[in-house]
Amino acid sequence: MAGRPRDPDLEQRLLATAWSLLTSNGYDALTLTQVAAQSRAHRTDVYRRWRSKVRLVADVLDAYLPPVPDPDTGTLHGDLRAFAEDLAGAWNEPWNDGLVGFLADLRGDAEAERTFRALVVRRSQPLVDAIARAVRRGEIAEVPELPFVGNLLEGPLMHRRMFGGEPMTPEELDVVTWSVHRLLTGTSVKP
Amino acid sequence: MAGRPRDPDLEQRLLATAWSLLTSNGYDALTLTQVAAQSRAHRTDVYRRWRSKVRLVADVLDAYLPPVPDPDTGTLHGDLRAFAEDLAGAWNEPWNDGLVGFLADLRGDAEAERTFRALVVRRSQPLVDAIARAVRRGEIAEVPELPFVGNLLEGPLMHRRMFGGEPMTPEELDVVTWSVHRLLTGTSVKP
DNA sequence: CGGTATCGCTACAACTTGTTGCGAATTGGA
DNA sequence: TCCAATTCGCAACAAGTTGTAGCGATACCG
Numbered sequence: 001m002a003g004r005p006r007d008p009d010l011e012q013r014l015l016a017t018a019w020s021l022l023t024s025n026g027y028d029a030l031t032l033t034q035v036a037a038q039s040r041a042h043r044t045d046v047y048r049r050w051r052s053k054v055r056l057v058a059d060v061l062d063a064y065l066p067p068v069p070d071p072d073t074g075t076l077h078g079d080l081r082a083f084a085e086d087l088a089g090a091w092n093e094p095w096n097d098g099l100v101g102f103l104a105d106l107r108g109d110a111e112a113e114r115t116f117r118a119l120v121v122r123r124s125q126p127l128v129d130a131i132a133r134a135v136r137r138g139e140i141a142e143v144p145e146l147p148f149v150g151n152l153l154e155g156p157l158m159h160r161r162m163f164g165g166e167p168m169t170p171e172e173l174d175v176v177t178w179s180v181h182r183l184l185t186g187t188s189v190k191p
Numbered sequence: 192m193a194g195r196p197r198d199p200d201l202e203q204r205l206l207a208t209a210w211s212l213l214t215s216n217g218y219d220a221l222t223l224t225q226v227a228a229q230s231r232a233h234r235t236d237v238y239r240r241w242r243s244k245v246r247l248v249a250d251v252l253d254a255y256l257p258p259v260p261d262p263d264t265g266t267l268h269g270d271l272r273a274f275a276e277d278l279a280g281a282w283n284e285p286w287n288d289g290l291v292g293f294l295a296d297l298r299g300d301a302e303a304e305r306t307f308r309a310l311v312v313r314r315s316q317p318l319v320d321a322i323a324r325a326v327r328r329g330e331i332a333e334v335p336e337l338p339f340v341g342n343l344l345e346g347p348l349m350h351r352r353m354f355g356g357e358p359m360t361p362e363e364l365d366v367v368t369w370s371v372h373r374l375l376t377g378t379s380v381k382p
Numbered sequence: 383c384g385g386t387a388t389c390g391c392t393a394c395a396a397c398t399t400g401t402t403g404c405g406a407a408t409t410g411g412a
Numbered sequence: 413t414c415c416a417a418t419t420c421g422c423a424a425c426a427a428g429t430t431g432t433a434g435c436g437a438t439a440c441c442g
Contacts, residue, residue, distance in 0.1 A: 003418020004408040010420090028295060031398065042421065047400065097298050103353050104219060104292035120354050147355060148363055151347040152370065158353075159346030162294050163311055164338060172339055179343065179370050194387020195439040201389090222429065233390065238431065 013039040014046060018056055019064040026098025027057060027105075054105040058112040061102075062119050070126035076134035076184065080153065081177045083127055087154050088168055091161045100162065124150050131184065140184045153180050204230040205237060209247055210255040217289025218248060218296075245296040249303040252293075253310050261317035267325035267375065271344065272368045274318055278345050279359055282352045291353065315341050322375065331375045344371050 017039040021030050032053055036043045050056040071082035090096055106113050127150055134140045143149065156176050160168055168176075208230040212221050223244055227234045241247040262273035281287055297304050318341055325331045334340065347367050351359055359367075 002410050003416080004420075006419065028299075032400095033398070042423095043400090044402095044422080045420075048419080051400090053399085098295070100291055100298075101295035104289065104295055107288050107291075108219075117354075117356070145363070148351075148366070151351045151355060152367070154354075155346030155348070155350030156342040157346070158350050160339075160342045162349075163308075163345075164342060165308070172336070175339070175374065176343070179374055182373060183366065183370055193441050194385080195389070197388065223431095224429070233392095234431090235391080235433095236389075239388080242431090244430085 010039070010041055010045060011049060014041060014049070014056075015060050015063055018060045022057065022060060022098070023095045026095045026101070028098050028101040030057070030098075032056070052109065052112075054102065054109050055112045055115075057102055058106075058115040058119075062115060065119070065123075068123045068126045070129055072130070072133070076130065076137075076139050077177065077181050079130035079134075080181055081173070083130070083153060084157070084173045084177050088157050088173055091157050092167045097161075121147075127153070134184070141186060143184060149180065149184070152183065153177075201230070201232060201236060202240060205232060205240070205247075206251050206254055209251045213248065213251060213289070214286045217286045218291075218293040219289050221248070221289075223247070243300060243303075245293065245300050246303045246306075248293055249297075249306040249310075253306060256310070256314075259314045259317045261320055263321070263324070267321065267328075267330050268368065268372050270321035270325075271372055272364070274321070274344060275348070275364045275368045279348050279364055282348050283358045288352075312338075318344070325375070332377060334375060340371060340375070343374065344368075 014035060018030065018035045021034055021038070030053065032043055032046045035056070036046050039045075046056065050059065068083075069086065071079050073079050073082060106116060124147065128146050131140070131143055131146065131149065135142060153176065157168060160166075160172075205226060209221065209226045212225055212229070221244065223234055223237045226247070227237050230236075237247065241250065259274075260277065262270050264270050264273060297307060315338065319337050322331070322334055322337065322340065326333060344367065348359060351357075351363075
């Protein structure tokens with residue numbers, strides 16, 4: 001009922017190689033031929049495990065992307081500012097540029113999309129926690145749409161990176177942070 | 192000193208075909224082979240005019256992307272809301288998904304990047320005008336970093352589309368609009 | 383008419399993706 | 413111990429795309 005077991009080390013080698021190539025050359029320059037070669041394996045070994053490049057990378061990100069640190073600075077604004085800083089740093093990593101190509105490929109593969117979405121949700125947990133702490137401290141009221149806050153915080157950073165070019169200045173990070181902060185504190189939501 | 196002149200109609204046919212394929216199938220599915228075939232031309236005709244797919248598409252967008260309408264509703268908030276609605280509609284167009292792939296390819300070609308950047312700047316003019324009108328009306332003070340406002344307004348919409356999936360609800364568009372509006376009116380920038 | 387550049391067309395090289403096939407190796411079960 | 417199942421190592425193939433090269437024919441300028 002069981003044949004030769006899969007070499008678990010081979011799977012790890014492939015993932016590690018893919019992560020290494022991904023972070024050094026970006027998604028677009030990554031080829032499965034390279035991954036196999038640098039793992040002392042064959043392209044067929046890759047295809048036997050992942051149906052396509054995008055699925056491989058989805059699993060690689062799931063396994064290797066460092067977790068988002070939870071700053072817990074004691075104030076909501078301090079936490080938000082730390083997140084903004086962290087996100088800006090991530091989007092300014094040159095290899096992260098290539099992640100855009102990954103997002104594009106993601107559209108063609110529902111399963112890879114699910115994997116990545118789960119990863120995104122997991123990585124938004126520290127932000128959710130920070131907001132929960134602020135609620136407990138009485139800084140802000142309950143926030144109904146948590147994922148939306150992530151859009152507001154990371155969106156401008158991503159947009160700048162993809163349409164604008166130059167990285168954001170600390171002053172601009174301030175503005176983004178305060179804009180989200182004011183939204184959460186509910187100060188003058190409407191005139 | 193001059194040879195056979197370039198057929199200007201051929202150039203137009205290629206651009207038109209590329210635009211048609213782009214809007215129906217998206218950037219990733221667009222191949223220069225298709226463009227040539229549907230223009231009753233040859234792939235070499237394309238390569239003689241554009242060095243690569245990304246440069247062709249940059250020119251196609253430059254020529255065919257419809258201009259951003261200037262709402263001029265009479266109030267800053269009305270204008271911002273109209274922009275948000277328009278941008279959200281654009282990002283929800285299925286073919287615009289593929290634009291992500293274009294942005295990815297853009298990283299490898301400095302000239303195409305310049306073309307596209309100029310297009311972006313041109314398309315942000317209505318927003319700049321709307322803000323200028325609000326300044327003239329005395330609604331708000333001068334705004335130093337105009338491009339940044341575009342990041343704040345479009346960023347969340349783009350981010351949602353690329354990481355979140357579901358299109359934004361009208362309520363969420365409200366929040367984005369008010370968040371930018373409050374920033375421009377300068378209400379409680381810092382506590 | 384001569385020089386020049388484009389056009390229509392074919393062909394080629396290189397690369398990547400994804401598939402197929404087969405003998406050898408390794409494991410669990412009869 | 414033998415057998416069935418499954419993976420592994422390896423080679424080969426099909427298909428598609430990108431980008432280049434070459435050539436005769438065509439059209440324009442001086």
